[in-house]
Structure formats: structure tokens, C-alpha cells
Amino acid sequence: MTTSEFRALIRDTVDLPTLPSVALEALELIDDPSAGMAEVARIIGQDPPLTTSVLRTANSSIYGLCQQVKTIEHASGVLGKKQIRNLVLEVSVMRGFCELETSPLFDPNRLWTHAILTGRTCHMMATRLTERVPEIADPDELYLIGLLHDIGRFAMMDHFGLRYLELLTEAWTSNRPAYLAEKEELRFTHADVGGAIAEAWGLPEEVAFAIEGHHSPRIRYRNQPTTLLLMLADQVSNRVMQQSAGYPDQVAPDPMLMSWLTLEPWEMGELALECLEQLTILNDTPESDGSIDAA
Ligand SMILES: [Fe+2]
Ligand SMILES: [Fe+2]
Numbered sequence: 001m002t003t004s005e006f007r008a009l010i011r012d013t014v015d016l017p018t019l020p021s022v023a024l025e026a027l028e029l030i031d032d033p034s035a036g037m038a039e040v041a042r043i044i045g046q047d048p049p050l051t052t053s054v055l056r057t058a059n060s061s062i063y064g065l066c067q068q069v070k071t072i073e074h075a076s077g078v079l080g081k082k083q084i085r086n087l088v089l090e091v092s093v094m095r096g097f098c099e100l101e102t103s104p105l106f107d108p109n110r111l112w113t114h115a116i117l118t119g120r121t122c123h124m125m126a127t128r129l130t131e132r133v134p135e136i137a138d139p140d141e142l143y144l145i146g147l148l149h150d151i152g153r154f155a156m157m158d159h160f161g162l163r164y165l166e167l168l169t170e171a172w173t174s175n176r177p178a179y180l181a182e183k184e185e186l187r188f189t190h191a192d193v194g195g196a197i198a199e200a201w202g203l204p205e206e207v208a209f210a211i212e213g214h215h216s217p218r219i220r221y222r223n224q225p226t227t228l229l230l231m232l233a234d235q236v237s238n239r240v241m242q243q244s245a246g247y248p249d250q251v252a253p254d255p256m257l258m259s260w261l262t263l264e265p266w267e268m269g270e271l272a273l274e275c276l277e278q279l280t281i282l283n284d285t286p287e288s289d290g291s292i293d294a295a
Contacts, residue, residue, distance in 0.1 A: 037076035082140040121233040122146030152193030
């Protein structure tokens with residue numbers, strides 16, 4: 001089965017989440033080289049809650065702006081197209097899944113923290129590697145890839161509900177990763193669903209491709225450093241979250257991934273510390289961007 005046939009099968013099986021029309025229109029304009037940022041700002045401005053959330057996120061620590069941003073025009077001018085696209089998606093995704101119920105094996109807030117933390121870790125790794133590994137996607141693209149890498153889990157919970165919870169429970173009791181249980185029970189994983197969502201939203205193919213690959217055997221992506229980087233950032237972010245929640249004995253990041261990405265152990269140590277700092281910031285500022293309830 002080809003990738004597009006497989007994505008079509010997923011589209012036919014799962015109700016994929018849709019983006020608000022304003023967000024879709026804004027994304028189209030952002031991709032259109034002939035459209036200016038003023039047009040993008042005008043479209044976003046038609047949705048006051050989206051505008052408020054985008055401004056609040058733009059003023060959070062990740063974007064590192066030294067002056068307060070009060071209008072979308074201002075945000076667009078200082079952040080640029082890719083960061084505005086990421087903001088619109090971040091806010092729209094949070095909004096789309098804010099009503100999912102929490103259970104011991106599916107905690108939307110925790111998953112969302114993991115998503116943002118992985119996005120930030122991808123961004124930090126890509127910034128380090130831009131010159132050393134030129135084939136890697138740029139840091140803003142990698143932030144988006146990290147942010148959306150597990151979006152398929154939200155979509156599966158939203159679509160399958162109790163059936164998905166039972167699947168997670170079965171995986172947990174048999175001590176297996178959730179993606180293996182997903183594959184066995186449904187024939188596709190949350191990574192596959194995430195790739196189909198990225199395609200349905202018109203995101204660049206490299207975003208869909210990396211998301212789809214993040215639980216595949218790493219050797220298959222030996223020559224795809226963007227996917228390898230996502231795999232490693234996912235491991236670092238999971239480990240840091242687990243350790244800070246009081247589970248110290250977590251599996252170390254995969255040395256083969258580190259070596260393929262030319263990352264030395266001391267650099268991984270630094271990245272883990274930076275990741276922990278970001279987690280502390282996220283936990284300290286739940287209103288700005290660390291909570292799915294924020295939108
Ligand atoms: Fe995943
Ligand atoms: Fe993940």
C-alpha cells in the first residue's frame with residue numbers, strides 16, 4: 001500500500017480533526033508568497049478568541065520577545081510567517097481538544113505539555129545542528145513537527161473514546177508501548193494518524209513524513225535526519241518529564257540516534273538540562289501555554 005493509499009484509509013476510518021476556517025484561511029495565506037503579513041493579520045483578526053490566544057502565546061517565553069506584543073500586525077512583523085503559522089496551529093489544536101476527558105491513562109494536559117516540550121526540544125536541537133547537519137529542517141519547522149508529533153493520540157481518543165482507553169489499558173497491563181497495541185488493534189498507529197492530519201491540513205510533506213516515522217524502526221530513517229531528530233527529542237522530553245515526576249530510572253536516549261545526528265554525550269547532557277528548564281517554565285506558567293485549558 002502506498003503512503004497516500006494508507007493515509008486515505010486512515011481518513012476513511014477516523015474522523016480527523018478540522019481546523020477553524022479562519023485558521024485554514026490564514027495558513028493558506030501564509031503559504032502564498034504573494035500574500036503579505038497584513039492580509040494574514042486581517043484574517044486572524046476576524047476571530048477574536050484566536051487573536052487573544054495568539055497574542056498570549058506570542059508573549060510567552062518561547063518566542064523570547066523583549067517588548068509586549070499587543071496586535072497581530074506587530075506579532076507578524078517581529079515573528080515572521082513560520083512562527084505565526086506555528087502560533088495559529090498551536091492555539092487551534094489546543095482549542096480543538098480542550099474538551100477531552102482526563103483519565104489515568106489519557107491526560108490531555110500532560111500530553112499537551114509533552115507536545116510543547118518536544119517542540120521546544122526539537123527547536124533547541126535543530127538550532128545546534130543547523131550548520132553541522134544541513135539537511136535537517138529549520139528550527140521553526142522542527143518546533144511544529146515536535147508540537148504535532150502525537151496529535152494522532154488526541155484524534156484517536158476523540159474518535160474511538162472508550163475503545164481507545166481499553167486499548168491503552170491493555171498495553172499498560174501487558175507492559176507494551178501504546179503504538180504497538182494501536183497497530184495490532186487498528187492497523188495504524190497515532191503516528192500514522194498524525195501524518196494523515198498534517199497532510200489534511202496542508203502542512204509541508206516533511207512535517208507529515210517526520211510525524212509518521214516517529215515510532216518506526218530508526219534504521220528506516222537512517223538518511224532522514226529530521227525524523228531522527230524528532231525521535232531523539234521525543235525520548236529526551238519523555239525522560240525529563242518522567243524524571244521530574246519522580247520516576248528516575250528511565251531509558252537513556254538512543255546512542256545510535258545521537259551518533260547519527262553527531263550529538264556528543266556532553267551535548268545531550270546540556271540539552272536535557274535545557275529541556276528541564278523549559279518544563280519548569282511550562283509548569284510555572286500554565287496560563288500562557290502549558291495547559292490545554294488555556295484556549
Ligand atoms: Fe508518539
Ligand atoms: Fe511523544
